Amino acid sequence: MNRVYWMEAKTELLKMARLKQYSISTVAFPLMFYCFFGLAMAQPSDGALFIRRNLLASYGAFAVMSATLYAFGAGVAVERGLGWLEVKRASPMPPAAYLVAKGVVSLTFGALVVTLLFALGAIFGGVRMPAGQWLLMWGALVAGAIPFGAIGLAIGSFAGASSAPGIVNMIYLPMGFLGGLWLPIEVLPKVLQHLAPWLPSYHFGQIALAILHAPTQGSVWMHVEALAGFGLLFAGVAWIGQARDREKVYG
Numbered sequence: 698m699n700r701v702y703w704m705e706a707k708t709e710l711l712k713m714a715r716l717k718q719y720s721i722s723t724v725a726f727p728l729m730f731y732c733f734f735g736l737a738m739a740q741p742s743d744g745a746l747f748i749r750r751n752l753l754a755s756y757g758a759f760a761v762m763s764a765t766l767y768a769f770g771a772g773v774a775v776e777r778g779l780g781w782l783e784v785k786r787a788s789p790m791p792p793a794a795y796l797v798a799k800g801v802v803s804l805t806f807g808a809l810v811v812t813l814l815f816a817l818g819a820i821f822g823g824v825r826m827p828a829g830q831w832l833l834m835w836g837a838l839v840a841g842a843i844p845f846g847a848i849g850l851a852i853g854s855f856a857g858a859s860s861a862p863g864i865v866n867m868i869y870l871p872m873g874f875l876g877g878l879w880l881p882i883e884v885l886p887k888v889l890q891h892l893a894p895w896l897p898s899y900h901f902g903q904i905a906l907a908i909l910h911a912p913t914q915g916s917v918w919m920h921v922e923a924l925a926g927f928g929l930l931f932a933g934v935a936w937i938g939q940a941r942d943r944e945k946v947y948g
Contacts, residue, residue, distance in 0.1 A: 713802045756814060758878055761810075766868065770864070777854075807838070845897065
C-alpha cells in the first residue's frame, strides 16, 4: 500500500516538474516579484529591511497559494476532461493516493519557492532573523498549502479542462492583491479593506506576518480558524463535485 502512494506521488511530481508552464512560472513569478519590489525598489535603509522582511511573508504566501491552486485546480480539471480520473477510479489504486500525490506536488513546489525566497532575502536583501523564526515561518507557509488544496480541488471538480487555468488565474491573482499579499492591506481603499477578511489569502498573509511580529489585524488563532474554515467549506464543495462525477459514470 505504501508503495502505491509513493509511486503515485513520484510520477505526479515528475509530471509537473516536466510541465514547464507550471514548474517555471510557479517558481519564477514570486521570485521576480520579490526581486523587483523587495530588492530593486527598496533602498538600503532600516525601512527597506523592514519591507524586504515582510515581503518574504506575503510573497511566500502568494507563491504557495499559486502552486497549490494550479496543481489541484487546473490539474484535476484537465485530468477529469481527459477521462483520466475515471481510469484511476476503475483501478485498484486507493482513492486517497491521487489526492496525496497532488498534495505532495503542492508542498514540494511551495517549499522550494519559499526556500528560494528566503535565500534571496538573506543573501541579497540583508534580512536577518533568529533560526527559529525562519523555521516557523517556513513551516507555516508550506502548511498553508493544505486549505488552498481544498479550494483548488473544488475548482478542479467543477471547471472544464480548457477553462480551468483561466479560472485559477481569475481567482488567485485578485485574491492575492485584495488579500494584501502584493501591497500592505492598510494602503488599499477602505472598501477593499472591509472585503479582505472574507478572503482566505488575507488570513494566510496575516499568519505569516504575525510570525515576523509585523502589525496585523486580529489574533493568530482567529486567522488559523478562518483558514481552516475555508478549507473545510471548499472540501465539502469538492466532495459534491466528485460525487456528481461518480454518479454520472456509475449511475
